[in-house]
Amino acid sequence: MSSDVSDSGCGPLRTNVLVIGAGQAGLAAANELKKAGVDYLLVDAAAAVGDSWRQRYETLTLFTPRSISSLPGLPLPGDTEGYATKDEFAAYLARYAKVGGHRIETGTRISALRRKHGVFEAVSSDGRIYAAPAVIVATGPFSVPRVPAMVNEFPDGIQQIHVSDFWNAESVAEGTVLLVGDGASGRDAALALAASHRVLLARGRPRKLFPERILGQSTWWWLKRLGLLGAKPDSIIGRRMRRIDPFPNRGNDDATLVRKNVVLMPRLVSVDGCHAVFADGSREAPQAVVWAAGYRDEFDWIKIEGAVDAEGRLLHQEGVSPVPGLYFVGRPWQRNRASALIAGAGDDAAFVVGTLMHSVRSRYKTSKLLR
Template sequence: MMTFVLVIGAGQAGLATGCHLRRSSLDFLIVDSACHVGNSWRKRYESLTLFTPRQFSALPGLPLVGNRELYATREEFADYLQTYATRCGLPVRLNSRVVRLARIGGNAFEATLQNGKRLQATHVVVATGGFQKSVVPPISAKFDAEVVQLNAETYRNIHQIPGGRALVVGDGASGRDIAVELSSRGPTALAAGKPRRLFPERVLGKSVWWWLSKSGVLKAPPNSTMGQFLRRSDAFPDRDRSIGSLTRKNIAIMPRLVDAAGDKAIFSDGSSIPVAAVIWAVGYVDDSSWLGVPEATAADGSFLHTEGVSPVHGLFFVGKPWQRNRTSALIMGVGDDARLIVQRIAAEGSGQTARG
């Protein structure tokens, strides 16, 4: 069987992979469950903007137009992905959800689509991203049915939220953004977790991302001293999202949520407050329910890989958090990761040794 690559996912990771595959001599196809390229961005909360400026938010070969120091909206970036797929002439098959991927024979894969059609490939790149399935803790079941519960995937805007206090659980970038938006409609609380470090948006007139990129910090491997520090701190830019700023916006900062009863949210210091709505923004996990290759996943269902290379021959990943460094799950990093994975696939197809 001649080398044929199936890329699952037409977000930034899948399209970056497609760009490098297009530059190679390899045959490939990109499949995605959505009806339009970029829909994964359009489905997120309406006020979302990227937290990297436009100059650091482009894929290989096509700049993101607009003020390079400012931040693209979700709609703008979704449109950019659509344009990218068209400009690069990428073979994208939409409305094609993969419901099962299995090994056939010794050196091939078969993907079963939701419509029953099947595709065979010698190599598969899973580019479904790092934000697949929102975590909703078991505590959620202890709230009354009258308490509206959403997560970072299902929350769109303030009009979904009834009167009364809204509680956002999780103080990452998305949680803080959503809390600020909700504070414009009424009482809002934010349940924080571990102390979180924010870095300044600009240093000496330049984006902090410029400094981080120039210093090489962003390229630190995950197991290096710097990489371990960055992973522990999980920092993001302070765009008027510090605890002090949130407090000035009348957002009540609460400790960790540990329990619930009826409409009461109960916190680690023993305090409690009544809530009308809860928005869960506590992170994501891999959705590997469709992957029928047991050796490719850990006991908890997470994907197994080393720098994007699965222990299963012919299976690869692009766009996973900390796949190679801090930029791997960011738009600025998927191009480099995709290039290395495509080099590896091309080398396997020719019988050569891949080079970094």
């Protein structure tokens, strides 16, 4: 793979645009940078492109059908109405990187991002330094597993794992298993365990699942056709969608769970010895607990004033940071409903890279980022 990235010996490795993250968002950004004629480099913490998908639970498939799950320039092969498996999509990302000829340094986790005299310095966990006048952060949303404080209240003899470490039924000790959290991953894990374990699923807020098909068409087709995937975060429909946060019903609704012998429980409220205590006062003694309480962002590695607020949230407007030269791709509701989906990665990347190039051309009559 060709690149004009320069290495100044013992000094930092220099490039014009550093893209942090080589998943679908980072690769979409790389595609736009290549079209714009900009020198760039991607770095990713995983050992290989697509590993963030390969390492997730065995039965995982994409939320969206193949028809809207491709990145620009390379269709995702297979039945357009079907759903790609995690391994299939991981292989697709690896192929996208290869076909695009993108320079990627894998196994490179960025532990600190700073800005000095208008230049960003990204420091990897092994001490390497990457310098660039512009950075696109494409690390994906909610990368750190969220586990409530109750994890410390269960005795040591009870197995506890986060759903991010769940692979299949063999990942979990025999006997009764408690799933805490009934989002898509919690429901999928419950179904995967139901044939071999007694499964309790502790639910949280009411969930809205939408049907897979409406009038013979994929619901996602309707969402795209009606413009709902383009709903802005602060629009009336956008605010409603964010509040409800529905996900597709693909055989993981309450009725199916019950039919598969999953026991639906109310919210987990406390732990009493080896017993889990639920909101209705009922008690159960599980042999294993799988926490499916979601994920959270962690951006304390971005050590730039004005980039992150006091609560650790990224500050940006449609992916454009108030810090000159800093951009984001792949944030939930970054520009619209599609932003957190593969379907929105290409459009958001095009907007961000277009904004980056406009900023460069406004500052320099002859762009320093152009070849």
